[in-house]
Amino acid sequence: MSLHIGAKPGEIADFVLMPGDPLRAEWIAQTFLEDVTCYNRIRGMLGFTGTYQGKKVSVQGSGMGIPSALIYYNELIRDYGVKTIIRVGTAGALQPDLGLRDLVIAVSASTTSSILQEVFPQGIFAPTADFRLLEKAIGGASALGLSFHAGNILSTDTFYPESDPAYQAWTDYGVLCVEMETAGLYSLASRHRVRALSILTISDSLISGERTSATQRERSFSEMVSLALYCR
Numbered sequence: 001m002s003l004h005i006g007a008k009p010g011e012i013a014d015f016v017l018m019p020g021d022p023l024r025a026e027w028i029a030q031t032f033l034e035d036v037t038c039y040n041r042i043r044g045m046l047g048f049t050g051t052y053q054g055k056k057v058s059v060q061g062s063g064m065g066i067p068s069a070l071i072y073y074n075e076l077i078r079d080y081g082v083k084t085i086i087r088v089g090t091a092g093a094l095q096p097d098l099g100l101r102d103l104v105i106a107v108s109a110s111t112t113s114s115i116l117q118e119v120f121p122q123g124i125f126a127p128t129a130d131f132r133l134l135e136k137a138i139g140g141a142s143a144l145g146l147s148f149h150a151g152n153i154l155s156t157d158t159f160y161p162e163s164d165p166a167y168q169a170w171t172d173y174g175v176l177c178v179e180m181e182t183a184g185l186y187s188l189a190s191r192h193r194v195r196a197l198s199i200l201t202i203s204d205s206l207i208s209g210e211r212t213s214a215t216q217r218e219r220s221f222s223e224m225v226s227l228a229l230y231c232r
């Protein structure tokens with residue numbers, strides 16, 4: 001086991017879906033997988049392994065924000081040999097044409113986080129999705145009849161911004177939505193040469209002010225999960 005994950009070697013699949021919310025991880029495992037076992041309860045950050053159409057799949061909560069999520073991404077990649085991580089998260093719309101429950105496939109992730117400044121003091125690294133996984137997800141959306149938006153998203157360190165209007169420049173530059181983990185995931189995946197993709201569901205709009213409830217965010221965003229599983 002690693003410091004934050006209690007699984008024994010071999011208990012975690014090399015393909016892992018990762019919501020921020022550990023209770024969404026539990027819902028995904030119970031709803032979509034067969035022969036499910038729970039391999040992690042440390043800090044309540046639930047992790048499950050089961051099968052989807054006969055293939056081994058794990059689902060692991062990451063917590064909220066890049067610092068928490070990087071702990072789990074690191075341990076899964078380094079200690080458990082995970083090769084593919086698909087984040088299945090919620091996000092706030094930054095464009096007027098994105099409505100509640102719309103799907104967003106994150107081609108790239110801009111960020112307000114300082115994690116990359118430490119590594120690249122001389123420039124700006126552009127965190128991007130794995131191209132083959134992205135291609136597979138786009139094909140999957142078509143096969144499953146799902147409409148989606150694809151493009152640049154924003155990963156912030158703060159859910160409640162200190163300045164107002166905090167997001168105007170991102171909106172002006174066409175960034176689709178805001179969440180809190182993808183730039184960390186894409187950066188670490190690039191460094192370790194593993195595959196990563198974020199598939200998001202719009203849970204609220206920073207343009208219109210509409211929002212879904214906590215329960216809806218935990219238990220009802222099934223299209224992104226079906227699309228992520230299609231990529232297995």
Ligand SMILES: O=P(O)(O)O[C@H]1O[C@H](CO)[C@@H](O)[C@H]1O
Pocket residue numbers: 019020021063064065088089090091159179180181217
């Ligand atoms: O729904 P999840 O996957 O947690 O994602 C979004 O929701 C959380 C904030 O409410 C942040 O983690 C953000 O990235």
Ligand SMILES: O=c1cc[nH]c(=O)[nH]1
Pocket residue numbers: 090091092093159178179180203204206
């Ligand atoms: O507005 C939102 C919605 C979900 N997640 C975020 O980080 N921000």
